[in-house]
Amino acid sequence: MSDINLISVNNLVKHFPVPGRHNARVHAVDDVSFSIKRGETLGLVGESGCGKSTVAKSIVRMHKPTSGSIFFGEQDIAQLKERELNAYRKKMQMVFQDPYSSLNPRMTVLKLIAEPLIAQGVVTNAKQAKDLIIEILQKVGLSAEHTFRYPHEFSGGQRQRISLARALIIKPEFIVCDEPISALDVSIQAQVINLLQEFKYERSLTYLFIAHDLSMVRYVSDHVGVMYLGRMMEICDSEQIYKTPLHPYTLGLHAAIPIPDPVAAMSKKQSAIEGDIPSPISPPQGCRFHTRCTQCMNICRSEEPELKDVGNNHLVACHLFDN
Amino acid sequence: MSILLNVNDLHTSFHTQDGEVKAVKGVSFHLDKGETLGIVGESGSGKSVTSLSILRLLPPAGQIMSGDINLNDINLVEANRSMLREVRGGKVAMIFQDPMSSLNPLIPVGKQVEEMISIHEKHSKNDLKRMVLDLFEKVQIPDAAKRYKSYPHEFSGGMRQRVMIAMALACKPSVLIADEPTTALDVTIQDQILKLLRSLQDEMQMSIIFISHNLGVVAEICSRVMVMYGGMVMEYASINDIFAYPRHPYTMGLLKSIPKIDQDRSVALQSIPGSPPDMTNPPGGCPFHPRCQYARKICSMEVPPVAAVSDEHGSRCWLLKEDAPENNNPFYKAGSTK
Numbered sequence: 001m002s003d004i005n006l007i008s009v010n011n012l013v014k015h016f017p018v019p020g021r022h023n024a025r026v027h028a029v030d031d032v033s034f035s036i037k038r039g040e041t042l043g044l045v046g047e048s049g050c051g052k053s054t055v056a057k058s059i060v061r062m063h064k065p066t067s068g069s070i071f072f073g074e075q076d077i078a079q080l081k082e083r084e085l086n087a088y089r090k091k092m093q094m095v096f097q098d099p100y101s102s103l104n105p106r107m108t109v110l111k112l113i114a115e116p117l118i119a120q121g122v123v124t125n126a127k128q129a130k131d132l133i134i135e136i137l138q139k140v141g142l143s144a145e146h147t148f149r150y151p152h153e154f155s156g157g158q159r160q161r162i163s164l165a166r167a168l169i170i171k172p173e174f175i176v177c178d179e180p181i182s183a184l185d186v187s188i189q190a191q192v193i194n195l196l197q198e199f200k201y202e203r204s205l206t207y208l209f210i211a212h213d214l215s216m217v218r219y220v221s222d223h224v225g226v227m228y229l230g231r232m233m234e235i236c237d238s239e240q241i242y243k244t245p246l247h248p249y250t251l252g253l254h255a256a257i258p259i260p261d262p263v264a265a266m267s268k269k270q271s272a273i274e275g276d277i278p279s280p281i282s283p284p285q286g287c288r289f290h291t292r293c294t295q296c297m298n299i300c301r302s303e304e305p306e307l308k309d310v311g312n313n314h315l316v317a318c319h320l321f322d323n
Numbered sequence: 324m325s326i327l328l329n330v331n332d333l334h335t336s337f338h339t340q341d342g343e344v345k346a347v348k349g350v351s352f353h354l355d356k357g358e359t360l361g362i363v364g365e366s367g368s369g370k371s372v373t374s375l376s377i378l379r380l381l382p383p384a385g386q387i388m389s390g391d392i393n394l395n396d397i398n399l400v401e402a403n404r405s406m407l408r409e410v411r412g413g414k415v416a417m418i419f420q421d422p423m424s425s426l427n428p429l430i431p432v433g434k435q436v437e438e439m440i441s442i443h444e445k446h447s448k449n450d451l452k453r454m455v456l457d458l459f460e461k462v463q464i465p466d467a468a469k470r471y472k473s474y475p476h477e478f479s480g481g482m483r484q485r486v487m488i489a490m491a492l493a494c495k496p497s498v499l500i501a502d503e504p505t506t507a508l509d510v511t512i513q514d515q516i517l518k519l520l521r522s523l524q525d526e527m528q529m530s531i532i533f534i535s536h537n538l539g540v541v542a543e544i545c546s547r548v549m550v551m552y553g554g555m556v557m558e559y560a561s562i563n564d565i566f567a568y569p570r571h572p573y574t575m576g577l578l579k580s581i582p583k584i585d586q587d588r589s590v591a592l593q594s595i596p597g598s599p600p601d602m603t604n605p606p607g608g609c610p611f612h613p614r615c616q617y618a619r620k621i622c623s624m625e626v627p628p629v630a631a632v633s634d635e636h637g638s639r640c641w642l643l644k645e646d647a648p649e650n651n652n653p654f655y656k657a658g659s660t661k
Contacts, residue, residue: 047509155598156366185365186536187614190580190594197591212510219582219592242584256514258539260581262562265543272514276479 005071006174006206007059008035012068012078014054018281027280028054030230031068033307036223038173041200041207043221043238045214045253047277051230052210056176059208060092061085072174090120093167097179099159103151109137110147113166120170132169140165140195157188161195168199176208181216193220214257218242226250229280229288232307236314246316249273249289287319295320327530328354328377328415328498333390335369335376341603346372346385348554354498359524359531361545361562363538363577365599369554370534374500377532378415379407394498413443416491420503422483426475433459433471436490443494458489462519481512488519495527502534517544538581542566547635550574553600553610555626560636570638570654573611609641617642617651 012032018024029051036042044052057063059070061077070078077088093116096102103112113133114126123129134144140161151159160180167175177196181189197220199205211217217224218238225235226249234247245251252273259265275292278284284291290300299319307317335347347369354360364370375381377392379399392399394414397406419425427435436458437451446454452471459467462485475483484504491499501520505513521544524531535541541548542562549559550573558571569575576595586592597614600606606613612622621641630643642652649655 047511157598185599186538186577187365187580187595188598190582190592191596194591194594214510215582215584215586218584219586219588238588252511254584256510257584258510258513258517258537258543260539260542260566260578260583262542262566265539272518273511274515276481276512277509 004038005035006038008071009033010069012058013066014058014063015066024281027230027283032232034225034235036206038206039204040222041209041220043209043217043224044227045212045217046227049277049280050227052227053178056178056208056210060094060176090170091172092174093172094176095163095167095180098183099156099163102163103159105151108148108150109162112162113169116166116170136165136169156184157191160184160192174206178210214253229283231288234316240314246321247318248293248295325356326353327356329393331391333376334388335372336386336388337384339384344603346554346602350556352549354530354532357528357530359533359545361541361548362534362551363541363548364551365536367599367602368551370551371502374502374532374534378411378417412439413494414496415498416496417500418487418491418504420506422487425487426483428475431472431474432486436493439490440493458493462489480508481515484516496529498530500532505540538577553605555610555639558638564636570632570643571640572615572617
């Protein structure tokens with residue numbers, strides 16, 4: 001680990017047009033800033049629609065940000081053109097949630113994993129890369145005999161291993177994992193997580209890890225960011241997010257996690273969050289969480305709180321911590 | 324407590340191109356009045372097929388090969404169409420994982436719930452509407468009168484699941500089968516739905532069969548659990564016993580593979596190696612033996628019998644037999660005493 005930021009996102013904004021509604025915009029991500037140090041994992045949590053996937057896709061430039069900057073090392077890649085981006089594509093890869101739809105059913109494992117190599121011009125055809133591919137397959141727990149099989153011949157966990165092999169084959173520095181385990185069976189989830197952790201230390205990879213399972217996020221991440229309706233609400237060390245969460249939303253998320261322990265579950269008294277997440281087309285005035293917050297004050301309805309450091313690099317956007 | 328539903332040695336198979344696939348192999352359990360039974364298992368473990376068998380809702384390729392399913396004194400395996408019509412929705416209701424695909428997108432939700440009531444009971448139009456509005460209030464859908472006329476796409480996932488629950492509860496069923504009802508929802512909404520189910524259960528005195536792959540959710544809502552794997556019940560026990568004294572290597576593996584919120588980050592998670600069995604070509608003997616770290620010769624040859632750990636706790640594992648050897652046996656001398 002080092003102190004140098006590999007990824008640094010500043011005031012990222014991404015709005016999407018709404019089909020059929022001329023002036024309406026989906027405020028997917030609004031003014032989000034954070035950085036990830038080389039060799040560290042940042043976990044992003046939040047309910048669906050909070051913008052965590054949009055942040056991820058903006059960083060790997062599957063989306064072009066509306067405004068803001070995204071530094072990869074020294075270079076701002078937020079507004080780079082496709083051709084200029086090519087050099088960065090090699091350095092960052094993504095693992096998706098659903099291993100059933102992210103692998104082309106008509107390609108063999110060999111071709112699937114060779115694709116990034118061919119796209120980057122490392123090799124010209126899949127056969128040349130066969131040795132490399134067998135090596136990476138073994139690393140992710142598959143074997144040479146799998147090279148000529150098709151995705152449908154594999155289970156969900158094995159497919160996610162193939163996705164991981166494909167992401168790792170061009171030796172990226174940074175990998176975005178967008179809910180990589182939520183589509184997998186419980187007994188398989190730990191296998192994939194352990195594999196991700198092994199590679200992190202072996203290749204000193206940097207991860208952005210997105211999930212809605214707070215206990216898994218805490219386990220894999222060095223820092224955790226909590227997003228709500230396009231805003232970063234709290235970001236801190238992963239121990240703090242569990243031991244001393246500050247934002248009422250984070251507290252609510254904590255209370256909502258089912259505890260796999262019936263004795264503790266019985267004694268759980270904290271009230272979780274009521275109601276639904278509001279529409280991101282017209283997010284609430286003031287603090288975006290105020291409509292569901294149990295500690296809402298007058299100021300929360302009119303003024304949006306800023307993300308401030310309250311000590312120990314613990315950042316929180318809430319008027320409760322204003323002074 | 325009195326037994327409401329009794330399933331005995333149920334075998335359900337699917338007839339496919341590759342021959343007979345045995346999805347459920349000898350499942351037995353009972354459901355008491357007012358209790359919540361959890362069925363935990365991975366994909367392909369037979370948990371959903373078991374519940375579909377109870378309501379006789381299997382797809383055309385599926386068939387109950389043998390076994391008994393008794394609801395009070397109705398034999399559901401033998402029941403004819405008109406009896407089934409009375410049972411489905413009337414005595415036993417079901418909610419599914421994906422509320423969007425369970426609702427008709429072209430009909431206002433209020434009408435869909437009304438339809439459910441009018442199939443089972445005769446009421447005037449005004450009465451029906453009033454009953455639906457009452458139900459909406461019961462499941463805490465805000466602004467019920469307005470929502471009555473809304474279409475499914477105007478609802479969020481959590482609200483849709485509330486509509487499904489309203490529909491399921493419309494005829495005051497004695498059994499509610501909830502098949503992964505919160506899997507597609509956010510944790511905050513999941514928590515709301517679980518709370519709702521618990522309070523409705525207290526109010527209506529119904530029994531719930533709660534199917535889930537999430538042990539945390541099961542811990543919050545169930546009083547008893549059965550763990551399924553490869554079409555069989557591997558272990559059943561009270562909720563406290565399953566977590567505190569698991570007596571099956573699969574249950575132990577499942578419990579260890581979920582991180583606790585205060586899990587030590589420097590220690591790797593314990594995972595179960597391998598993949599769930601391919602049910603078109605299942606392993607012989609105990610279905611879990613290829614992934615079991617304690618497997619011995621007999622495990623691949625014969626299906627283990629259910630060993631009683633206590634009255635309400637049983638486990639299908641050879642290691643619990645009295646003459647099981649001591650080495651590599653986590654249950655040695657611990658099997659019967661706890």
